[in-house]
Amino acid sequence: MILKLAVRNIFRHRTRSLITLSTIVFGCVAIIFIGGFFEDVFIQLREGFIEAQTGHIQVYKVGFNQKGKVDPFNYLIENSGEVISVIRQLPEVDYVTPRIQFSGLLSTGNNTVSFIGQGVDPRYERTLSKEAVADLRKAYKEGVKQGVTTLKTGQGLDSNDEYGVILGEGLAAGIDAKAQSSVTLLTNTVDGSNNALDMKVRGVFYTSSKSFDEVFLRLPLVTAQKLLNTESVQSLLIKLHHTDDTQEVKNKLQSLFQEKHFNLEMRTWDELTEFYAQTVDLFKKFYLIMKVIIFIVVVLSIFNTMSMSVLERISEIGTIMAMGTRPKGVILLFLYEGIGLGVIGGVVGVILGCAIVQVVSGIGITMPPPPGGNVGWLSHPMIVPKVLFSTFVFSIFIGGLSAFYPAYRASRLVITEALRYR
Amino acid sequence: MHLIEVKNLFKNYSLNKTSIEVLKGVNLKINKGEFLVIAGPSGSGKTTLLNIMGCIDKPSSGEVSVDGQQIINMTPNELADVRAQKIGFVFQNFNLFPVLSAIENVEYSLLFKPMSQVEKRKKAQEALSMVGLSAFAKHKPLELSGGQQQRVAVARAIVRDPLFILADEPTANLDHKTGEEIIALMKKRNRERKTTFIFSTHDQKIIDQADRVVKIWDGEIK
Numbered sequence: 001m002i003l004k005l006a007v008r009n010i011f012r013h014r015t016r017s018l019i020t021l022s023t024i025v026f027g028c029v030a031i032i033f034i035g036g037f038f039e040d041v042f043i044q045l046r047e048g049f050i051e052a053q054t055g056h057i058q059v060y061k062v063g064f065n066q067k068g069k070v071d072p073f074n075y076l077i078e079n080s081g082e083v084i085s086v087i088r089q090l091p092e093v094d095y096v097t098p099r100i101q102f103s104g105l106l107s108t109g110n111n112t113v114s115f116i117g118q119g120v121d122p123r124y125e126r127t128l129s130k131e132a133v134a135d136l137r138k139a140y141k142e143g144v145k146q147g148v149t150t151l152k153t154g155q156g157l158d159s160n161d162e163y164g165v166i167l168g169e170g171l172a173a174g175i176d177a178k179a180q181s182s183v184t185l186l187t188n189t190v191d192g193s194n195n196a197l198d199m200k201v202r203g204v205f206y207t208s209s210k211s212f213d214e215v216f217l218r219l220p221l222v223t224a225q226k227l228l229n230t231e232s233v234q235s236l237l238i239k240l241h242h243t244d245d246t247q248e249v250k251n252k253l254q255s256l257f258q259e260k261h262f263n264l265e266m267r268t269w270d271e272l273t274e275f276y277a278q279t280v281d282l283f284k285k286f287y288l289i290m291k292v293i294i295f296i297v298v299v300l301s302i303f304n305t306m307s308m309s310v311l312e313r314i315s316e317i318g319t320i321m322a323m324g325t326r327p328k329g330v331i332l333l334f335l336y337e338g339i340g341l342g343v344i345g346g347v348v349g350v351i352l353g354c355a356i357v358q359v360v361s362g363i364g365i366t367m368p369p370p371p372g373g374n375v376g377w378l379s380h381p382m383i384v385p386k387v388l389f390s391t392f393v394f395s396i397f398i399g400g401l402s403a404f405y406p407a408y409r410a411s412r413l414v415i416t417e418a419l420r421y422r
Numbered sequence: 423m424h425l426i427e428v429k430n431l432f433k434n435y436s437l438n439k440t441s442i443e444v445l446k447g448v449n450l451k452i453n454k455g456e457f458l459v460i461a462g463p464s465g466s467g468k469t470t471l472l473n474i475m476g477c478i479d480k481p482s483s484g485e486v487s488v489d490g491q492q493i494i495n496m497t498p499n500e501l502a503d504v505r506a507q508k509i510g511f512v513f514q515n516f517n518l519f520p521v522l523s524a525i526e527n528v529e530y531s532l533l534f535k536p537m538s539q540v541e542k543r544k545k546a547q548e549a550l551s552m553v554g555l556s557a558f559a560k561h562k563p564l565e566l567s568g569g570q571q572q573r574v575a576v577a578r579a580i581v582r583d584p585l586f587i588l589a590d591e592p593t594a595n596l597d598h599k600t601g602e603e604i605i606a607l608m609k610k611r612n613r614e615r616k617t618t619f620i621f622s623t624h625d626q627k628i629i630d631q632a633d634r635v636v637k638i639w640d641g642e643i644k
Contacts (some may be wrong), residue, residue: 001526001533008521319517322478324506324534326499415478419513 002329006336009309010344016305021345023301024398027294028349028391029356034290035387036357037365038283040379045208045276046243046269052149052207054272055097055237056246057253059083062265064234072101073190076232083264086256087238092245097124098233100224104187106167106217111175116215117185119224122157124239125149149218154179154203162223164202170214172204179203185219189229197227208377209275210369243269295398302402306338310410317410318418327411334407335400342399346392354388357381423490425586425618426452426475431484433470433641444470445481446641454585455616457609459629462638468622469590471638475620476509476588477501489585506534510579510587512608514594516571518563524574525550525559531578549581550574553607569600576604580611586618593625605631 010017050056060068064075077083080098087096100119105112149156152169165185167177177183179201186196199219206213225231240249246268257264270277310317317330325333364378433445444467452458452475460468473479474486477493478501486493489508493501510531511517518527528546535542550556553573563571572592579587589608593601609631611617621628629635637644 001530004526005519005522005530012521315515315517316519319511319513319519321502322476322505322511323531324502324504324509326502328499416473419478419517 002325002333003336006333007340009313009333009337010340013309016308017341020301020305020341021348023298024341024345024395025349025352027298028346028395029353030294031291031391031394032350032353032383032387033357033360033381034287035391036361036381036384037379038287039382039384039387040361041283042280043382044377044379045279046273048208049273049276050239050243050269053209053212054269056240056243056269057238057250058267058272059087059236059238059253059264060234060267062263065265065267068234072234073228073230076100076190076230076234077236077264078232079262080233080236083236083262086260086262087236087253089256090249090252092240092242092249094239094241095124096236096238097121098221098236100221100228100230100232100234102187102224102228104185106171106175107184107186108175108177108181109184113171113174114215115171115185115217117187117224118216118218119221119228119233120157120218121221122159125157125218125237149205149207152204152206154201156203156205157218157220158202159220161200161202162220163197163199165199165217165219165223166203166205167201168213168216169204169206170210171217172201174214177201177204185217185227187227189227190232191229193229195227195229197223199223246270291394295394298395298398299402302338302341302399303406305341306334306403306406309337310334310406313410314413314418314421317413318415318421321413321415322419330411331404331407334403334410338399338401338403338407339396340399341403342396345399346395349395350388350392353391354383357383424451424487425454425456425489426450426620427485427487428471428475429485431471431474431486432482433467433474433479434482444641445474445484448484448638448641448643450636450643452586452618452620454618455612457612457619457631457633459621459623459632459635460638461624461629461635463624466638467641468638472588472590472620472622476511477504503534508585510582510584512572512575512579512587512589512592514591516563516568516575516595518571518574518578520563523560523562524555524566524570524577527563527574528577528581531582535582545581546577549577552580552611553577567600568596569603572596572600572604573607576607576611580615580617583615584617586620588620588622590622591625592621593623593628598627601625602627 061075061077068075084096087093098121101116103114103116106115157166158164165183181201182198183201184196184198186194189195240246250266250268253266320330361380361382364380367377367379428448428450431445431448435442435444448471460471462468470479474481477488481494488504491504493504519530522530525546528549529542532542532545547556547559550559553576555570555573555577558566558570566574593604596604605628608619612619
C-alpha cells in the first residue's frame with residue numbers, strides 16, 4: 001500500500017514530475033550517447049593503430065625492447081619460419097607476418113631526407129584504396145579496419161614487384177616524390193657497410209598518424225633483407241581475429257615459446273601505443289567530469305521535487321504517522337517516490353538514448369582529424385550494454401539518494417504539528 | 423481495569439521563551455464502550471488531552487495507561503505500534519489521502535494487520551458499506567462531498583476494530599444535517615460493537631448523545 005501511495009504521488013503533480021523526469025531522461029540520454037560516442041572513438045583509434053602500425057602482438061628477440069634502439073641488428077630473429085609455424089597453430093591468430101625496420105636516407109636526386117623503412121610482406125600488410133577502406137568500414141559494424149594504410153595516390157606494394165616502394169604522405173611531400181618517381185634508398189647493412197637500392201615509388205599512403213606518415217616508407221620484406229644483407233627479421237607481427245583475445249594469446253605464446261626454448265619476448269598493442277592509452281585516459285576523465293555534472297543536476301532536481309512534495313504533504317504525513325506508520329515507513333514512502341522517479345526516468349532514458357544513438361550512428365558524425373592525425377573520420381556512436389546498465393542503475397541510485405534527506409526530514413516531523421499544518 | 427487512565431497529567435508548551443501550561447494535573451478514567459465527550463472552549467486543552475491519549479503527543483509529566491500499558495516512556499516506534507493496533511482517528515478536516523480512492527483510503531488503515539490483500543479489500547468494502555458509501559468505493563476524496571469524506575474517515579477508523587476511536591471536532595466542517603448523520607453513524611457503531619468513542623468538541627449535537635461529558639476549563643477538569 002505504501003508503494004501504491006508512492007506511485008500515485010509521483011503522478012500527483014504531473015507537470016512537476018514531468019520536468020523532473022525530463023531532467024533524468026536528459027541525463028541518461030547524455031550519458032548513453034557520449035558513452036557510445038567515446039566507445040566508438042576508442043575502438044576506431046585502437047583498431048586504427050592495430051591495423052596500420054602495431055598488429056595485436058609483436059614478437060622480438062629477448063633484449064630488443066631494452067637495447068634494440070641502439071643496436072637493432074643485434075636482435076634479429078633467425079628462425080622466423082619455425083616461430084611463425086608455432087604461432088599459426090593458435091586458432092585465435094588471423095595471420096602472422098615478419099617485419100624488419102631500419103633507417104636511412106631517401107633521395108630523388110634533387111632532395112634527400114632521412115626515413116624509417118619497414119620491410120613487410122605485401123600479402124598481409126595491405127595498403128588499400130579509399131574505396132576499399134570504405135567498403136571494409138561498412139563490412140565491420142564495430143568500426144574496425146579503420147586504420148588500414150590508405151592509398152592517397154598510385155598502388156600498394158606487390159610481392160611481384162620487388163623494387164616498388166610506397167611512401168608516407170608527409171615523407172613523399174618532403175622530397176617532392178610522386179607515384180612512378182624513381183628514388184634511391186641508402187642505408188647500412190647489418191654488418192655496417194653501406195648499401196643502396198634504386199626503387200620506384202608505387203604509391204603514396206596515409207594512416208591515422210601524421211607523424212608516422214612523415215617518416216615512414218614501406219617496401220617488400222625480401223627487398224629490405226637484400227638491402228640490409230640479412231635473411232633474418234626483426235619482429236613478427238601477429239594479427240588476431242578479435243582484439244579481446246590479445247592477453248590470452250600472449251599468455252599461450254609465452255608458454256609455447258618456453259616449451260620450444262625460443263629466446264623471444266612480446267609486446268601487445270596497448271604496450272606499443274602510448275598515445276592510445278593517453279587518449280583513452282583523457283576521454284575517460286572528460287566522461288567522468290560530465291557524469292559528475294549530470295549527477296549534480298539530476299540530484300538537485302529530484303531533491304527539489306521531493307522537498308516540495310514533503311512541504312505540501314505535511315498534514316498527510318501527520319495522518320500517516322497518527323495511523324501507526326513508523327518513521328521508517330515514512331522514509332520508505334518518500335524513498336519509493338524518488339526511486340520510482342529514477343526507474344521511470346531510467347527506463348525512458350535508456351530507450352530514448354538507444355533510439356538516438358541508433359539514428360545518429362546510422363547517419364554518422366563527421367569528425368576532424370584527431371591531434372597528430374592525418375585524416376578526418378566518421379563516428380558511429382555505439383550502444384554499449386554496460387553503459388546502458390550502469391545508466392539505469394545510476395538513475396535508480398540517484399532517485400533514492402536525492403529523496404533520502406527530504407524523506408528523513410518528513411519522518412522527523414512532530415505529529416501534532418504536522419496535523420495542524422495547513 | 424480502565425481502558426484509559428490518566429493521572430496527574432501536565433503539559434507545558436514553550437512559546438517565545440515563555441512556558442504555557444496547557445494541562446494542569448488532569449485525572450481521568452475512561453471505560454470500555456463509553457461514548458465520551460471532552461468539552462470545553464477553544465484553548466482549554468481538550469485537543470492536547472486527546473492527542474496524549476492518542477499517543478501522538480507526550481505529556482510533560484504524569485501517567486497515562488492505554489489498555490493497561492504505560493505509554494509515557496515508550497519509544498516513537500512503540501507508540502506507533504500502539505496507535506496501529508489499538509487506536510482509530512477521525513479528524514476535523516477528514517485527512518484522507520487525495521491520491522487514493524475511498525476504498526483504498528479505508529484499506530490503508532489495515533496496512534499493519536496480518537491479513538491477505540483479499541481479506542483487507544473485503545473488510546474495507548464492509549466498512550464502506552456500513553457508512554453507506556459502497557457505491558462510491560472507487561471515487562477519490564475530491565470527488566466526494568464533505569459529509570461523504572467524513573464517512574470514509576469514519577470507515578477508515580472503524581475498519582481496523584480499534585479499542586477506541588478519537589474524534590477531534592468531527593462535525594466542525596460539516597453542515598448541521600450531515601453532522602447529525604455522522605454522529606448517528608458513530609453512535610450506532612458504539613451501540614452495536616461497543617467501540618469506545620472519545621470526542622473533543624463543543625458541538626451540542628454530540629454532547630447530547632454522550633454517555634458522559636468531561637468538562638475541561640483552562641487545563642483542568644471541572
